[in-house]
Amino acid sequence: MKKPQFSFMSLAIGLVLLLLAASMIYPFLYMLAVSLSGDKYVIKGAVTLIPKGLNTKVYRIVLDDPRIFTAYRNTILYVFVGTAISLAATSLGAYALSKKNMLFHTAFTYLIVFTMFFGGGMIPTFLVVRGLGLVDSIWGMVLPTAISTWNLIIMRTFFAGFPSELEESGKIDGLNDFQVFYYLVMPVTKAIFATIGLFYAVGIWNNFYSALLYLRSQEHFPLQVVLRNIILAGQVRSSNVTSVGGDQLVVEESLKYAVIMVSTLPILLVYPFLQKYFVKGAMIGSVKG
């Protein structure tokens, strides 16, 4: 008796969810299609999902832009150095914090959790960073955001679940805490290192705030700053873009989309492979959130 009503509901819910999924993915497909289409189709607004008059002209312009090349190189450098530092500091700190009988354990925990509710804010942080001489260098991009409290708590929760018998047997064999961590804990908890490393890497790849505050010279700019300059501040035409014919305004549109695609592509490409790690990380974080 309830069956028809139930299946109607399921159908409606399914449709709503599919529409939602479409709204998430369509913008990317649209940008890809426009950036790969010929000028005249873009001008007519004839491109919806499939590129028309397929060509890669705008991508060649984007990749030839020296600003993009430098920014790409900077971003990759920041991601590698930053992730390494963040992951090392976070995992060591999280492991120590997961030992409830460690000296000062409670004090350290309060010290860290308190920062989730109160902070110095933009200006005092800027003055500290500048006082340390980190402005306009890679360290300004990497150190002020080195540890995310959220990631630290996720890792601590994870390490707290490590079987203590294994650690004790290591201790009996004469390993110190650091060796236990390095030889016993790390190999078993590789997944959490991958997950948190990815969180940090994506965070640094997307970090615009630090660059805006702490970087001054163009040679240090990461992708996000160049992206913003090109798209939001309208500095599309740098050196060799002026020669593009047709309706400049519309060509700018394909150019902008190409810049977005180029700077987002690494994340879009690796995302399907990494998704399950991300989700696992978020789940662990939520358990004791």
Add this chain to the structure above:
Amino acid sequence: MMPEGRSNRLMRKLNKDKYLLLMQLPCLIYYLVFRYAPMFGLVISFKNYNLFKGVWASPWVGLKYYRTFLNSPDFFELLSNTVLLGVTKLAFAFPAPIILALLLNEVTATFLKRFVQTVSYLPHFISNVVVASMVLTFLSPSTGVVNHYLKVLGFHPVNFMSEPGWFRPVYVLSEIWQHVGWETIIYLAALTAIDPQLYEAARIDGANRWRQTLNITLPCMAPTIIILFIFNVGDVLDIGFEKVFLLASPAIYSTADIISTYVYRVGLSQGNYSYAASIDLFTAIISLIFVFTANFLARKFSEHSIW
């Protein structure tokens, strides 16, 4: 005798934990330098900070900058813009992932469920610069797709990003688009923890799916919802700086200029450090009061709270 015994114990413990403490050290240094030093740096808000004299040698001015801020003509607009944006976000973007989680929970086809989840997480990993770029180009009055379709449907094109009235809806919608899928994960985890026997019992009592949601699912999710709500209340004044900064333009400052973008402009662009820091501290304290109040109320009216 006693103090010596205690300090001996401390030394022994110190020696036993020396490697752990050493491992904790980089983390501790980070928090002291980049999280606590700025808190003490807030003292410049009570001083007339001078770049060349440094923090300690600069003269004290008491509450001068607080008075200036509270009396400035910008104060009311900034505070109301910030609170309105924060509250609008709380009202719409907070329930969105709960609703999505409930919808996903009703889906029995695993493939559909997995597909929707995978796709909806994606925007969370896109940078704010990209999202802001997408919003601005899609909504552009001359070349944007949205206005293209408005024209096709016979409407007048709307200049979304230069009309103050559109800023809040556009911002909140983009926030939902960006984070709804990701935030759903926590609620889905809470859903899987619900004992299936409860549903069975309810079915025997004749409850339909709607009643089951109302009387079992939502109460079981309540602890998660309340805790996340408290965190979100604390963020009402602390709206993500990046995206507002990227989306706002002088034309729409009457709705889009919020405290953090103002602090950036006054403090970093104009070098008015003390004044900007006083606004920072003012906001941080109000946020703290929000969190405490929300937590107090949650503890009073339900058993769930952060502490």
